[in-house]
Amino acid sequence: MSALGGSGPAPGGAMDPVSSVIGLVLAVVFIGVVFVLAPAALMPLLGIILGGVLIGFGVHFVPVGGAPAAMGQAPGIATGVAMLAAGAGLAGLFGGAWAAELGVVVATVTGAIGGGLMMAITCLMVNVIYVFGMGIPAASGKVTKDPLTGDTQAEYKSQGTEGHGLPFISFVGGVVGGLFGGGGGTLIYLMLLQVYEQYLPAIFNAKVEEIMPVAVSLAGIFAIGLFLVNAVLAAYNITGTIEGPHDPKFKRFPRAIVASLVASALCGLVAILIVVVNLNI
Amino acid sequence: MVENIVFGIGITALAGALAAVAGAAEDTESDIGSQGDPNSQVQLAPQMGFIHRIFNKAVAGEPPAYGLWCALGAGLAWVFLVKDINPVLALILGATIATFVQGAYATSGYLGRTASLAKFGQPVYIDILKSMLSVTMAHAFVAIFTTVAMCYLMNATLGHPFPLPLLGLVWGIALGAAGSATGNPFYGKERQYQNQKFGAGVPISASGNIVRYAEAGQRNSLDNGWFSAKLGGPASGVCFGLIVFLELWRTILFEHIAAGWGAIIVGLAIILVFVVIDRWVEVYARKNYGPYTAPEEASS
C-alpha cells in the first residue's frame, strides 16, 4: 500500500544487477580498508560478514503472519518478523556468549542451538494454542500439499481465510531460521570480541582481564545493532509477512544475501575502526 | 562457569519460575492494553463503523516495547547497584521506574491513536484510560521485575559475561517475542472475535467487527484480560519459562561434557523432541477435528 505514490517494492524477486555489483564492489572496498589498516582483523571481518549473511538468510525461514495471523486469517506467527527473529537470535546470542571461552566453533553452534530451541518452543506453543485453545488445525494457503509431510492443506483451511496456524513446513522453517539467526548473531559477537581483546589492552594500557567488561559490552551492543540492521533489511525484502520456506516470496533470498553482505561489511568495518583509529585528541 | 552444579540447578529452577511468571504477566498486560498485532483490529474497528470502549495502546510491538522496559529496568538497577544500594531494593526501584515509563507510553499511545480516529467518531473515554491504566501497569511491573530479577541472577550468580542492562535487553526482546507469538492469536481471534464461529479462523469479510457488547454490558479491556489470563497468559508463561529453563539447564548440566559439545547434543535432542510433539499435535488436530470441506470439493 502506498498513500503518496511511489511504485512500492518490485514484484517477484528480480535482482537488480547494476546495484548488486555496486554493492559487492563496496563490500570489497570495505574489506580492503581493513586489510590495510588492521590485517589481524581481516578474518574477523569475514566472520562478521558471514554472520550477517546467516542472519539475513535465516529471517526468510521464519513464518510470520502479522496482523491477519492474530485473527486466524493467515498462517504464521502473529509478531513482526524483524523482532521475532531478533528475539530468537538474541536468545541464541545469550547461550553463545556464555560458551565464548570454548572456542569459536563450539560457541557458534551453541548459539545456533539456543536460537533454534527458542523457535521450536515458541512454534510448538503457537500450535498448541491454535489446536487446543481455539480448535483450529494448521493449514497453509500457499501450497496444496505440505512439502515435508505430504498433508493436503486446502480442506483444512477455514472459509474466508488464507490459512492459519503453523503447518509442519512452517514449523521446521521457524526452527531453521532460529538456528541461522542464533548462529549468525553469535558469530558476529565472537569475531568482534576477538578483535577487541586483541587491540583494547594496548589502547588502555591495561591487561586483557581488566578491559574484558568493555570488550564484552562493545561486542554485545554491536552484535545486537548489526542483528537488527540485518533483520530489518531482510524484513524489507519479504515485505512484512512470509509463510516459511515454501512461500513463493522465499525465492527472493539472493537479494537479501547481497544486501546483508554489504551492510555487514560496512558496519563491521566501522566496528573494527573503533580500535584502529587512535587520534589521542 | 558454575562450580557447584547443585547451586546452579537451583538458580536455574528459580530463573525458570521467574520467567514463567514474566511470560504470563507480559501476555496479560499486552492483552489488557491491547498491544501488537491484535491491536490493529481495535484500530480498524472505528474505521468500519464499530465504535468501541477498548484500550488502544499503540506502543510499537511487544518485543521492542518489552526490550525497552526490561533494558531500562535493568539499566536503572545497574546504576543503583554500582552505587552500592542493596540488590533487592535496586531491582525493585528499577522495575518501578520502568513501570512508570510504561504507563506514560501507554497513556500517550491511547490518546494519540484515538484522537487520530476523530474522523470516524471514536471518542476518547477517559474512564477507560483511568481504569485500564493501573491494571496494565501492575501486570507490567510483575513482568519487568521478574525478568530483571532473572537477569540479575544470571549475571551475579551464574556468571554470565553480559552486564545487567545488556541481559535485560536480550531477555526483554525474547520475552516480548515469545509472549506475543503465543498469546496474540488467543486474544485476537478467540476473544476479540468471540462472536465468530469457534474452530475456524475469522473470515476476511468480518474484519473490524470486534465484540463490543458482551457478557456484562459494554466490553472493555479488563474483560479481555480476564479471559486471556485463563489460557493465553499461562501458555505464554509456559513458553517463556521453558525457553529460559531449558537454555540454562542444558548449559549448566552438560557444558563441561566433551568441551561444550555435550550441551549442543542435548540441545539438539530437545529440539527434536519438540519437533515430534508438534507433529503429534498437528496430526491430532487433523484426525480429530476433521476437514472443513471434503477434499474433492476444496479447490487449491
Add this chain to the structure above:
Amino acid sequence: MTAQITVTEGGISHNTLMIYGLVGSIVGIYLTYLNTVTGTQLFSFFGGLGAIAALIWGSSTIKRLCSYGIGTGVPSAGMLAFGSGVVAMLLATKFGIASPIVALVLGLVLGAILGFIANNILAMKIPVMIQSIAELAAVGALVMIGFTAMATGSFTFSLLSVIPVTVLGATANSFGTSLIGGGLLAAIFMLGSIALQHGFNACLGPSEKQDRTLMLTAEVGFLSMLMVAIFSFAFIGIGALIVSVLVSVIGWYYTYAQYIALSRRDAAAWLDSKPIVEAEGH
C-alpha cells in the same frame, strides 16, 4: 498492519524541521563541552536537549518514510536507525572534541549506504528512501551521543569506558563500572529507538496533526531524558544530577500537559463514563 497509514498535509515542512533538529542537536551536545571548560558537570543536561532536537527531526523523517507504505510498520524504521546509529556513534567518540560532528557525518554516510542497499539492491524503489535512512541513522547517532554526554558529562571514548576509582587510598581504573563497560548503552539504545518511533506510531490515523505528533515526540524525549538523568547518578555529582532531573521533569510535565490538551482538541469527543456512541447507520 491492516489499518491504513495515511499522511496528512500541512504544518512545518520537513526540511525546516531537519535544519532546526540538526543545528539544535549539534549545538546542544557541544554545550556539554562547557563541562570540560568550566571543570564542572552542571552542563550535562544540554546533551539531553540536543538529543530531543534530533528526535523531533527524526520523527518527521519517519512520518515521511512510512507514508510510502514500506510494509513492515513503523517500529522497524526506528530499529534500523538506532542499529546503524550506535555503530556510527561509537566510532565517532574516538574523535575528541569533533565527536558530535563526526557522529552526524558518519551517520549520514552509513545511512546513505544502507538506504542504497534497501532501495536498489532490495528494489524497494521508494523515492525518499536513501535520504530518509541517511537522516535516520544520523538521528540515531546524535541521540545516542547526546544521551551519553548527558549521563556521563562527556562524549569521548576513553572517558566513557574508564572510571577512576579510589580503593583503599589508591586510584585504579575501573572498566566494569563505566557507561560502556556496564552495558548501559543498551538501555540508552532502546530508550532512543522507541522514543523515535513513538511520536508517529502513536498518533497514526486519518486525523493525525503534526503539532500533536511533534509534541508527543518531545514528551517521550523528555521522559527518556529523565531516565538518563537517573542513569547519571552513577557518573556525575549530586549537584549536576539535581539540575538534570529538574530540567527533565519540568520539560516532561510541560510537554505532557500540552499533549493532553492537543489530544483533547483533536478528539471526536472527550467522554467520561459514557456508553458507546454508535456511529450513524450501525
